[in-house]
Amino acid sequence: MRRISSDMPTSDMQYRLRRQEESLANIQSKLSSNTRIKELRDDPMAASHSVRYDSYLTRLQRYETNTRFAMEHYDLQDSYLREFNDILQRVRELAVQGSNGIYGPDDTRYIAIEINELLKELASIANKTGIDGKQLFAGDKAFTEPFRLIEGTVEGGGELLIVGVEYRGAGASRRTEISDGTYTTLDIGGGEAFWAERMNVISGTDATNYRVTQDSAFFVDGVEIKLSTGDTLHTIIAKINESAAPVKAYVDPETRGLALTGTNPHLIRMEDRQDSRVLQDLGIIRPNNDPYATNWHESALVSGGSAFDMVIRLRDSLYRHDQEFAGSQGLGGIDLALSNIAARLTTEGSRRERSEMTWKRVNEEIINVSAALGREHSLDYTNAAMELAMIDFAQRAALQTAAKVIPPTLLDFLR
Numbered sequence: 001m002r003r004i005s006s007d008m009p010t011s012d013m014q015y016r017l018r019r020q021e022e023s024l025a026n027i028q029s030k031l032s033s034n035t036r037i038k039e040l041r042d043d044p045m046a047a048s049h050s051v052r053y054d055s056y057l058t059r060l061q062r063y064e065t066n067t068r069f070a071m072e073h074y075d076l077q078d079s080y081l082r083e084f085n086d087i088l089q090r091v092r093e094l095a096v097q098g099s100n101g102i103y104g105p106d107d108t109r110y111i112a113i114e115i116n117e118l119l120k121e122l123a124s125i126a127n128k129t130g131i132d133g134k135q136l137f138a139g140d141k142a143f144t145e146p147f148r149l150i151e152g153t154v155e156g157g158g159e160l161l162i163v164g165v166e167y168r169g170a171g172a173s174r175r176t177e178i179s180d181g182t183y184t185t186l187d188i189g190g191g192e193a194f195w196a197e198r199m200n201v202i203s204g205t206d207a208t209n210y211r212v213t214q215d216s217a218f219f220v221d222g223v224e225i226k227l228s229t230g231d232t233l234h235t236i237i238a239k240i241n242e243s244a245a246p247v248k249a250y251v252d253p254e255t256r257g258l259a260l261t262g263t264n265p266h267l268i269r270m271e272d273r274q275d276s277r278v279l280q281d282l283g284i285i286r287p288n289n290d291p292y293a294t295n296w297h298e299s300a301l302v303s304g305g306s307a308f309d310m311v312i313r314l315r316d317s318l319y320r321h322d323q324e325f326a327g328s329q330g331l332g333g334i335d336l337a338l339s340n341i342a343a344r345l346t347t348e349g350s351r352r353e354r355s356e357m358t359w360k361r362v363n364e365e366i367i368n369v370s371a372a373l374g375r376e377h378s379l380d381y382t383n384a385a386m387e388l389a390m391i392d393f394a395q396r397a398a399l400q401t402a403a404k405v406i407p408p409t410l411l412d413f414l415r
Contacts, residue, residue, distance in 0.1 A: 057369045059180070060362055066176045067359040073186055074352035077136055081193060081348060084125050084307075085341045087118050091311055092334045094118075098318045099327025108326075109156060112318035119162055119311045123149055126165075126194050126308075137190035138169035146190040147308070156319035165308035167191050167267055171222040178358045184351055191267030193344045196337035197304040199268045203257030204299030205283030207233040216276030220245040220260075221269050227278060233258060236278070255301075258282045262304065265340040270295075307337035 097103070098111040126137055126147045134142035146169035151160045169190050175183040212231040217224050223245040227236065233251065236258065240249040247268060252259040262268055272279045279285045283297045296302050305313075310333030317325040 053369055053372050057366065060366045060369060063178055064359065064362045064366065067178045067355045067362060070176055070178065070184055070186060070355040071352055071359065073130065074348055074355065076130055077188060078345065078348050078352065080125050080128050080136060081341060081345050084122060084194070085338065085345065087122055087125075088307065088311075088334060088338050088341065091115055091118055091314065092331065092338065095314050095326055095331045095334055098314075099323045099331065101323060103323070105321040108318040108321050108323065112156075112315045115311060115315040115318065116157075116161055119308065119315065122194075122308065122311065123147055123162065123165060126190055135169065137188065137193055139171045139187055139189040139191075140173045141168075141170040142174070142187075144168055147194075154316050154319055156321075161315075162308075163312065165306060165312075167306070171269060173222055178355060179362065182358075184355060184358075188344060188348065189267075191269065191306075193341065194307045194337075195265040195267055195304075195340055196307045196310045196333055198262040198265055199302070199304030200259070200261050201268055201270075201284065201296065202252045202255060202259040202301040203283040203297070204255050204301065205281075205297075206256045207258060207282050208256050210282065212236075212278060216278055217273040218276055218279050219269075219271045219273065220247055221266075224273070227276075233282075236282075258284060264343070265304075265336065267306070305333070307341070310334050310337050 094111050094115055098108050103111075127145050128136050130136045135144065135146055138144055138146035146167060148166045148168050149162050150164035150166060152163035153159075154161050154163060167190050171189050171191070174186045176186055178184050210233050212227045212229055214229050215227065217226045219225070220240060220243070223243050225236070225239050225243055225245070227239070231239075237249040237251065240247065240260070246263045246266065247260045248263055249258065249260050251257070260268060270279055270285055272285070277287075280287055280297075283299050285295045285300075286297055288295060310330075313333055314326055314330035317323075317330050
């Protein structure tokens with residue numbers, strides 16, 4: 001009896017049909033995902049370009065988010081700084097009014113009472129919290145209330161009043177990246193925004209024969225000053241003056257110790273590095289080395305007050321009916337505070353404008369990169385639809401042909 005087999009033509013037809021089904025599934029998958037590259041072998045060059053474009057697009061989207069957050073942050077800070085400025089303007093008007101000789105002791109006391117209430121509002125603004133729950137003017141110590149109010153009695157006041165405002169925050173070191181390798185500073189510390197006078201810090205320790213005993217460093221307003229073994233006081237002064245710290249260092253002619261003066265109105269912050277005690281040895285800071293508190297050495301002479309100090313000084317002079325002081329030093333201190341707040345508003349405005357320009361540029365780049373990514377990666381629906389129709393037609397034709405071409409099976413012969 002002769003053997004009858006239909007396995008070979010059947011297997012061959014099944015193989016061809018599976019190839020057709022695979023092509024059909026592939027084009028359907030591309031249509032559903034809107035991409036023409038499912039595997040690297042589909043188009044190696046386009047795949048490599050797509051990876052780079054997609055990575056760059058992701059970074060651009062992060063920069064867009066960062067710049068938008070920065071603009072909102074600057075807008076909020078600007079609004080509070082302007083409110084602070086408006087209140088200071090009102091304090092200045094009261095200072096001019098109170099220094100007028102036509103007013104008696106009761107009149108100047110009433111003016112002092114109003115200034116005291118305005119002082120409370122100024123302190124409230126300085127301790128404002130942003131929409132993210134962080135303190136706006138505490139620098140990178142964002143969960144600490146930046147200004148601590150000290151209460152006491154004042155001659156002529158008759159009640160507990162604010163007699164001091166101490167800054168407990170840090171410097172403005174929080175930054176955000178707004179383009180490749182480019183950063184913008186987000187915060188402005190309260191020690192910069194709400195200051196009035198240039199600070200002077202003069203050590204009471206004679207450092208004529210001082211030598212650094214080992215390689216060490218300290219920080220001035222967040223700027224690291226690196227020292228080498230054997231450095232003298234004059235070498236230390238030179239390194240401070242060559243740094244980016246906004247201070248000018250020199251040798252005080254009377255104490256023969258280290259002295260520093262701020263190049264602009266701000267709270268000078270100084271801190272020894274953990275493995276160093278140079279500033280402590282020079283009589284600048286106390287051994288606790290706390291950079292956020294008032295950590296000046298007991299023998300150091302420190303001058304230069306904040307806007308709050310100026311308001312307190314003016315208020316107290318009006319309580320005493322010292323109109324001469326109010327019209328001279330009192331009014332002058334308020335003018336210094338107003339001048340500094342105007343400078344800080346200018347800085348904030350410049351940062352905001354830069355962020356907005358960067359935001360516009362980044363958005364334009366996002367459009368361009370998205371278009372380039374689409375050209376390399378996205379599917380041409382017209383061609384894909386035509387290809388799908390052709391493959392579907394070929395699949396149907398193959399099935400019809402298979403039904404006619406495949407030879408009879410053994411069952412057909414048995415029948």
